[in-house]
Amino acid sequence: MAAEVRAVLKNRFPKIDEELYEYLTGVLTADDFESVEEIQDAVGEMLVEVSGNQMDPKELEMLCSQIIRFFSLGTDLPNGLHKLQQLNTPVLMGTMGAPQQDQEEVSSIWLAQKQSSSTVDQRKLEKAEAKIRAKQERREGIEAPSGFQGATLQTNKEATATQALSRRGQTSEASSKSRDIRIENFDISIGDKNLLLNATLSLSFGRRYGVVGRNGIGKSTLLRMISARQLCLPAHVTVLHVEQEVVGDETSALESVLECDEERDTLMKEEQTLTKSGANDARLAEIYARLHEIEAESAPARASVILAGLGFTPDMQRKATKEFSGGWRMRIALARALFTKPDLLLLDEPTNMLDMKAIIWLENYLKGWESTLLVVSHDRQFLDEVPTDIYHFYSQRLEPYRGNYTDFIKTMNDRLTSQQREYEAQLAYRKQAQLFIDKFRYNAKRASLVQSRIKALEKLPELKPVEREQVVTLKFPEPEALFPPVLQLDSVTFAYDKSATILQNVDLSANMQSRICIVGDNGAGKTTLLKLVNGDLEPTKGIRMAHRNLVIGYFSQHHVDALELEVSPVELLAKRFPGKPSESYRTQLGQFGISGEMALQPIASLSGGQKSRVAFGVIAMTVPHLLVLDEPTNHLDIETVDALGKCLQTFKGGVILVSHDERLVKTVCKELWVCAKGTVRSVEGGFDEYRKMVERELAEQ
Known part of the structure; x- marks a missing residue:
């Protein structure tokens, strides 16, 4: 037909x-x-x-x-x-064959864009x-x-992707076994909201790409669209997206990782069956040859190295996955991905679940990653160490940059400065030309010159100011002053039961000027210590003393669990702190970037970073004297992390912070305490010294 x-x-x-x-x-x-x-x-x-x-x-x-x-x-x-x-x-014909802009090209506002015919x-x-x-x-x-x-068809505001496909591009892709990826002319939207329009994502095999952009702009949605293949990818390219934790069952952590190698797993099971039956020697020989070819014998050792790097001790590697918390099962999911080695690995905020030791190990491991990596992260240190390229996601488009995050910032600022100069130059040219036209419009001798100026102005592209992203600002209210001691832990010991002491003989004091950072491996007792500070846990031994008027603003790692997701941010504050006018709640939320329609939509529809800002707004309503923050940067974009650092610097109360974000810690904290082996001790030299300690430990493993 x-x-x-x-x-x-x-x-x-x-x-x-x-x-x-x-x-x-x-x-x-x-x-x-x-x-x-x-x-x-x-x-x-x-x-x-x-x-x-x-x-x-x-x-x-x-x-x-x-x-x-x-x-x-x-x-x-x-x-x-x-x-x-x-x-x-x-398949949208209007965008077929559109010329692609070179990665290093700087677009000029003087050049009118060629219209697609x-x-x-x-x-x-x-x-x-x-x-x-x-x-x-x-x-x-x-x-x-x-x-x-x-x-x-879009239903329930589910994310959708559309793409204009060139038949020539499909033909060349089908005939090529290259593992390079180029996704052209695609849109992504959620309901009526466009996240990306006519975007292009080009990924060269073997390079590592970081994706940066503001909270809620659609970075995680982009990864999901790629992993679900709602965007056209070469069929032979394998893709793995680490998004969901491993389902807990009787399988050990080590076996869970090994199962990812489906060929090895299938061959091992077939070999066991044939060995028991004592038949088909020819097939057994084939199986042994193939197992040797894929280095099946070394697989357990390789899987164990990855798990160890992510913080799993030998005993933990033998434990059933059902015995681990969600955070540790996410680490198992990450280990499975690293072991599988897909052609394209997609990671969404991989450092959120990791302590400093695991982050440093992951940075070093990914720097040797041989296939393609696309990672969304807010961790500036990680983005400086791992990516070879950066994609800036903003204003419904993706802008590529060569180099790490620091290179990206410098290049972007240089580009914006250049574009601003061109904008101002064109503005001056337009003004001068218009003055000439107005002055000699009715002068017969200058008629040809006037017409020439008019035509020149008509040929210029539409004059638009340079787009700069809005500066993020956060602000906690100023509390009343409290005379010290504000908070003190004296010889505090804590155990959930008699056989498992988590912390012992902890001495810690904080006042309105304190800027304390607590670091340590996951499971070392950092969150337990914060709960003791906050008064959520009572010491098994020792004394917790607090000023009678002390108000603590506690931000937990699981702050989202405490939010009512079906209500809007304004409704949440009204329920928690009734009796104030609506404008008061909106003003408070606006101090944390939750403004306009965002303040009125259900919290469930907000991104992780936006939910964190709502949680900050709730804390601010209490006007705290002491902020106790447990990993507050998880899910925040880089600009908001920087804004949080500046906010905590100027905050008139005290701060006790648990974080692995190196830039934030260096910006805010004056004291560094390490939680390890049941004790808490101060470290001279700050975060730099702590990082050196961790690197020495990794080198000794």
């Missing part, structure tokens, strides 16, 4: 653009049309426009009648023409696709919403 449809179109439109010809063929063969009217309804307007509007209704009907006859033949479509059915995204109105293409999609959905019992104009 496809060949016949092609022949009819070629015969009627011999000069048709090749890509448009392929597109129309795909549309006409992607669905089983039942009547002439259905074909006219789907592509009639396009066919008339392709004819140069020379086709009258009778000619159109005759052409559609020729095409409809082929649908009664029941001919199967060639495989290549089923691609439009397999993709749940529209098409012989058919883009809206009519989308309209035709929408009609076909709507018809298919009706057949499946799904009714398309009123005004539906796209080819992807």
Whole structure:
């Protein structure tokens, strides 16, 4: 059937653009049309426009009648023409063949962008696709919403991706075994909100890419769209996204990692079965040869090294996965990914679940990563150590930069400065030209010069100011002064039961000027110490003394669990602190970047970083004298982490902070305490000295 449809179109439109010809063929063969009217309804307007509007209704009907006859033949479509059915995204002709900007190129506001030319109105293409999609959905019992104009049905504000695919690009991709990835001309949206428009993501095999951008802009959604293959990736490229923790069961942590190598796991099980049966020696020989080829014998050692690097002791590696908390099961998921070595590894905030020792190990491990890495992170140290390239996600686009995060910041600032100069130069040129035009508009001798100026102004692109992202500011209210001692722990020991002492003989004091950072391995007792400081736990031995008027603002690692996700931030504050006008709550939330519509939408719809800001807003309403913050940077974007550092510097109360974010600790803290082996001790030399201690421990392992 496809060949016949092609022949009819070629015969009627011999000069048709090749890509448009392929597109129309795909549309006409992607669905089983039942009547002439259905074909006219789907592509009639396009066919008339392709004819140069020379086709009258009778000619159109005759052409559609020729095409409809082929649908009664029941001919199967060639495989290549089923691609439009397999993709749940529209093929947008308007963006095909668009020139790609070089990574190092700096766009100039003096250069007018070349407009994409098409012989058919883009809206009519989308309209035709929408009609076909709507018809298919009706057949499946799904009714398309009123005004539906796209080819992807969006429900419950679920993220969707659409992509314009070039047939030439698909052909070259199919014939190539390269593991480079180029995803062109794609959009991502959630409901009516566009996250990316006409974006391009180019990933060269073996390079490591960091993705940076503000909270809620869509970084995690981008990774999910790639991992779900809602964007077109080469079929032979393997992709693994570390997003969900491993399901807990009786499988040990080590076996859980080894199971990822499916070929090894299958061969080992087959070998055990054949060995027990005592048969098929030839097959056993084949299995042993293949196991030797894939280095199956060294697999347990390789898996153990990865788990050890992520903090699993030999005893922990033998424990069942069901015995671990969610954070540790996320580490197992990360270990499985590192062991599997996919062509493209997607990591979303991998340092959130790790202590300093595991972060340093992961940095070193990923610097030797041989395939492609795409990682979302807020950790500046990590982004300086690991990525070879940075993608800046902002204003519905992705902007590529060579180098690590520090290189990116320098290049971006240089680029913005250059663009600002060009903007100001063009502004001055426009002003000068307009003055000349106004002065000599009615001077006959200068008429040609005036016309020349007018034409020059008309050719200039639209003048737009340089886009700079809004500066993030955070602010906690100023508390009343308290005379010391504000808080003190004297010879405090704590045990959850008599056989397991977590902390012993801890002495710690804090006042309104304190800037204390507590560091240590996961499981060393840092969170337990903060709960003792906050008064959530009572010492087994020793004394906790606090000023009678002391108000503590406690931010826990699991702050989201304490938020009511079904209400808006404004409603949450109104419930927690009733009796104030709505503007008071909005003002408080605005101090933490929760403003406008964001303050009125359900908390469940906010990103992790935005939820953290809501939690800060709740704490601020109590006007605390002492902030006790347990990993507050998890889920925050880099700009917000920097803003938090500045906020804590100027805060008039005391701060006790647990964090592995090196930049934040160096910005804020004056004292560093290490929690290890049941004790808490001060470290002279601050975070730099602590990092050296951790690196020495890793070197000795």
